[in-house]
Amino acid sequence: MNSESKPIYVTQPSLAPLSEYVELMEEVWNSGILTHNGPKVQQLEAEVAEKFGLNNFSIVLNGTIALQMAIKALGLKGEIITTSFTWVATISAIKWEGCKPVFCDIDPGTLNIDENKIESLITDDTVAIMPVHVFGNPCNVEKIDSIAKKYNLKVIYDAAHAIGSTYNNKSLLSYGDISATSLHATKLFNTGEGGACIANSSELHEKLRRIRFFGHDQEKNVIEDGFNGKMTEIHAALGLANLKYFDKVLRDRQKKYFYYKNFLENKNSLSFQKLDLGTCNYSYFPVIFQSEHQLLQVEKKLNNNQIYPRRYFYPSVNTYTQIVDYQENPISEDISKRILCLPLYKDLTFDEIQRICNLVVESI
Numbered sequence: 001m002n003s004e005s006k007p008i009y010v011t012q013p014s015l016a017p018l019s020e021y022v023e024l025m026e027e028v029w030n031s032g033i034l035t036h037n038g039p040k041v042q043q044l045e046a047e048v049a050e051k052f053g054l055n056n057f058s059i060v061l062n063g064t065i066a067l068q069m070a071i072k073a074l075g076l077k078g079e080i081i082t083t084s085f086t087w088v089a090t091i092s093a094i095k096w097e098g099c100k101p102v103f104c105d106i107d108p109g110t111l112n113i114d115e116n117k118i119e120s121l122i123t124d125d126t127v128a129i130m131p132v133h134v135f136g137n138p139c140n141v142e143k144i145d146s147i148a149k150k151y152n153l154k155v156i157y158d159a160a161h162a163i164g165s166t167y168n169n170k171s172l173l174s175y176g177d178i179s180a181t182s183l184h185a186t187k188l189f190n191t192g193e194g195g196a197c198i199a200n201s202s203e204l205h206e207k208l209r210r211i212r213f214f215g216h217d218q219e220k221n222v223i224e225d226g227f228n229g230k231m232t233e234i235h236a237a238l239g240l241a242n243l244k245y246f247d248k249v250l251r252d253r254q255k256k257y258f259y260y261k262n263f264l265e266n267k268n269s270l271s272f273q274k275l276d277l278g279t280c281n282y283s284y285f286p287v288i289f290q291s292e293h294q295l296l297q298v299e300k301k302l303n304n305n306q307i308y309p310r311r312y313f314y315p316s317v318n319t320y321t322q323i324v325d326y327q328e329n330p331i332s333e334d335i336s337k338r339i340l341c342l343p344l345y346k347d348l349t350f351d352e353i354q355r356i357c358n359l360v361v362e363s364i
């Protein structure tokens with residue numbers, strides 16, 4: 001198969017050499033422990049916390065469960081103001097915890113929640129704000145924090161994309177009452193499936209750990225309305241193997257992000273996410289076209305060449321009327337029709353990026 005006939009997908013998991021995973025798996029086999037907060041989970045929590053300077057870090061099954069646990073741990077019941085430019089999991093987590101999503105429109109540049117539109121959505125039933133650091137781009141955490149303080153609301157960041165991003169030289173995951181991240185196969189750092197909660201106090205941290213483990217305290221009394229959110233040793237071992245390569249993966253993404261950007265930025269009908277607060281992890285390469293028609297032309301051309309970018313996030317989640325009451329968010333609805341994430345991953349070559357860019361330019 002020559003390079004032109006090999007399909008190129010939007011992403012591929014970043015994986016350590018198999019031999020390094022196998023070595024860790026031998027240790028798991030020999031230990032006879034597969035789950036229940038085993039040694040690999042504990043080691044992974046300690047290593048990630050140390051690497052990113054995080055306190056109160058708990059690993060769980062996936063990012064969606066991490067969001068649900070955050071809502072549960074904060075005891076929220078009522079309206080949660082969130083963004084409509086997100087993955088459906090943000091909304092399903094809110095709904096599964098018996099709360100109501102209230103959609104705030106986005107800033108058309110940063111693609112994050114427009115912090116200037118939050119206050120007008122606050123009612124007597126509002127209990128929290130749940131912004132998303134879209135594509136790892138930091139939200140205006142200071143402004144959001146001051147709004148939350150003024151109205152006595154909690155803040156949960158959907159930080160599914162945000163590992164490796166920083167704000168004020170601190171991990172972006174350390175902001176909010178709780179941040180919830182995803183360690184899914186497509187994320188910059190992955191455990192196959194996985195997620196984590198990062199709490200801003202040791203009390204909340206202990207509560208999250210009890211929720212993760214059926215609501216048990218240390219003596220196995222059930223003192224919390226918990227469930228089973230535990231990660232297995234098999235997934236944790238994958239995380240330990242992959243973590244060693246995190247810096248390399250991050251640098252690679254950044255290089256490729258700018259390679260794409262330098263090539264495409266002077267093509268006047270294209271625009272890009274505005275990255276002006278903190279430091280993004282460059283985990284995605286989203287391009288915003290002038291119209292949905294133009295996007296569809298580009299997508300078709302790429303697909304004809306076996307290149308499969310992804311319309312992400314599409315559609316705007318406020319339009320999922322099977323699960324939510326429609327609330328108009330024109331900017332999110334418009335952008336989601338015009339945004340396409342181009343392939344970006346460790347094994348993607350610069351020649352392939354060049355070919356993708358040429359095809360994009362040819363078709364606009």
Ligand SMILES: Cc1ncc(COP(=O)(O)O)c(C=O)c1O
Pocket residue numbers: 062063064065086087089090132158160161181182183184194195
């Ligand atoms: C913004 C956002 N929130 C939440 C999630 C859910 O994460 P997970 O797939 O680990 O459940 C995702 C998944 O991609 C996401 O993009």
